[in-house]
Amino acid sequence: MTPTAGLPIREYILVALVSAAVTFLLTALVRKFAMKTGAVAVPRQRDVHVVPIPRMGGLAMYFGVVGGMALAHQLPVLRRAFEYSYDPVAVLIGGGVIVLIGALDDRFELDAWTKLAGQVMCAGILVLFGLQWVSFWVPWGGDGAALGQVLILDRNQGGLLAVLLVVVMVNAMNFVDGLDGLAGGLGFIAAAATCAFSLGLLDSSGGDVSTYPPALIAATLAGACLGFLPHNFQPARIFMGDSGSMMIGLMLAAASTSASGKINYTSFDATDVVALLSPLFVVAAVLFLPLLDLVMAVVRRTRRGESPFAADKMHLHHRLLEIGHSQRRAVLLIYLWAGLLAFGAVAVTLFDTAVVFWLTCTGLLLAALVSGVPRLKRQREGPSARR
Numbered sequence: 166m167t168p169t170a171g172l173p174i175r176e177y178i179l180v181a182l183v184s185a186a187v188t189f190l191l192t193a194l195v196r197k198f199a200m201k202t203g204a205v206a207v208p209r210q211r212d213v214h215v216v217p218i219p220r221m222g223g224l225a226m227y228f229g230v231v232g233g234m235a236l237a238h239q240l241p242v243l244r245r246a247f248e249y250s251y252d253p254v255a256v257l258i259g260g261g262v263i264v265l266i267g268a269l270d271d272r273f274e275l276d277a278w279t280k281l282a283g284q285v286m287c288a289g290i291l292v293l294f295g296l297q298w299v300s301f302w303v304p305w306g307g308d309g310a311a312l313g314q315v316l317i318l319d320r321n322q323g324g325l326l327a328v329l330l331v332v333v334m335v336n337a338m339n340f341v342d343g344l345d346g347l348a349g350g351l352g353f354i355a356a357a358a359t360c361a362f363s364l365g366l367l368d369s370s371g372g373d374v375s376t377y378p379p380a381l382i383a384a385t386l387a388g389a390c391l392g393f394l395p396h397n398f399q400p401a402r403i404f405m406g407d408s409g410s411m412m413i414g415l416m417l418a419a420a421s422t423s424a425s426g427k428i429n430y431t432s433f434d435a436t437d438v439v440a441l442l443s444p445l446f447v448v449a450a451v452l453f454l455p456l457l458d459l460v461m462a463v464v465r466r467t468r469r470g471e472s473p474f475a476a477d478k479m480h481l482h483h484r485l486l487e488i489g490h491s492q493r494r495a496v497l498l499i500y501l502w503a504g505l506l507a508f509g510a511v512a513v514t515l516f517d518t519a520v521v522f523w524l525t526c527t528g529l530l531l532a533a534l535v536s537g538v539p540r541l542k543r544q545r546e547g548p549s550a551r552r
Contacts, residue, residue: 172368173242177360177384180233180243184388188229192396195225196403204272206404218401221271223408226389227264230416231257233385243381245374252378252423255294256416263287263335263415267408280407281332287415288331296419297327327422334421335414337459342410344492345399349390350500352413356387358507359420365515366424379424386416399492453506501532 199205199219206220234253237243246253266283269275275283291297300317318326342348360383367376390413396403405413509525 172364174364176237176240176243177364177380180237180240180381181360181384181388181391183236184229184233184385185392186229187232188225188389188392189395191225191228192222192393192403195222196396198224199271199403202272204268204406206406218404220404220406221268221408222393222397222403222405223264223267223271223410223412226393226405226409227260227412229389229392230260230385230412233388234381237381237385243377246377246381249374250378250423251294252296252419253381255291255296256382256419258294259287259290259419260412260415262290263411264408267406267411271406271408280411284332284335284411284415285328288328288418291331291415291419291422292324292327296422297323298422298425299323327418330422331415331418333456333459334418335411337456338410338414338417339407340459340462342405344496345401346394346397347496347499348405348410348413349394349397350496351503352417353387353390353394354500354503354507355417356383356390356413356420358511359383359417359424360387361508362511362514363420363424365511376424379420382416382420382423386413386420399496453503498532498535501535502529505529505532 196219199221202221204219204221205217207217234257237253238247263283266275266280266287270280297320298318300315305314338348338352341351360380363376363380363383367373367380370376393405393409397405505525505528509521509528512521512525
């Protein structure tokens with residue numbers, strides 16, 4: 166796909182860099198604040214860290230997002246994201262509330278049902294500002310030459326779907342936040358992929374104003390995650406806590422909904438299956454690893470007769486550690502898996518489908534081999550060790 170002249174890529178990069186810089190500079194202040202207020206993660210049996218570490222890093226990330234959006238509002242080309250949509254404002258308000266709830270949990274450890282109620286409330290804020298699903302395409306029910314059909318949702322159905330996605334994504338990011346730098350890196354990868362997908366929509370639509378907000382939401386989130394990672398990568402000096410992981414989940418759900426929930430399907434040819442499915446491909450790929458971890462955790466815990474919110478040490482990152490990977494290598498491997506899935510799905514919408522498919526499959530195969538190397542080594546060394 167040939168880029169459209171005037172596509173505001175530099176402006177979005179600038180906004181992301183400002184978000185990163187603000188987050189990076191404020192994280193040190195937030196760390197001191199967390200230590201003074203007692204928002205410190207004391208090591209527990211299921212934790213990987215062995216010394217107390219302050220949390221509440223989500224506060225710095227949120228102000229980074231605010232800084233990026235403030236700059237975007239001053240840039241004429243990006244101001245239209247605010248002039249024609251309330252999506253960025255919805256994210257600022259809903260994100261601010263969920264960061265506050267997360268900060269309270271970082272300090273006082275709220276119970277699971279209180280946090281769930283807060284998550285639903287924040288999702289409701291997004292819906293009240295109009296950030297919800299309007300339609301989506303399904304590959305069945307077509308008549309004649311039409312391939313599939315577009316389901317048009319009323320306000321109640323679209324709002325309920327948006328709330329469900331926010332709650333699921335918030336908890337998925339919360340569950341996956343178990344190793345230094347893991348949630349921040351996954352948030353950056355997912356946000357960058359969503360931003361790339363939104364820029365593709367912006368290009369193909371000829372500058373449709375409805376495609377500006379999701380790119381802005383994703384760009385500011387990517388910058389905030391990037392700015393926080395130097396403080397959080399192993400060995401971490403501060404954790405983002407629930408204030409950060411829940412904000413990442415909410416903003417990813419908001420960006421996905423803003424990009425895919427309002428897509429204009431009439432611009433696609435009825436026979437172009439990949440184009441019609443592209444929004445769902447991207448959303449599914451971006452959310453795949455956190456959602457897989459969430460589903461596995463819920464199934465595992467309910468089968469044992471425990472609450473789905475009960476903690477354990479059987480998440481994906483824990484399994485990589487058990488195989489024999491170090492903390493850093495486990496995190497980098499999960500980055501690799503997430504990047505291949507997310508950017509592979511985005512590339513399908515921009516480049517030749519067959520080439521992207523085979524390249525992505527090759528990358529996934531290599532990632533699988535690298536992930537299993539320590540186990541294969543132990544299996545080969547086992548017999549010789551016994552001899």
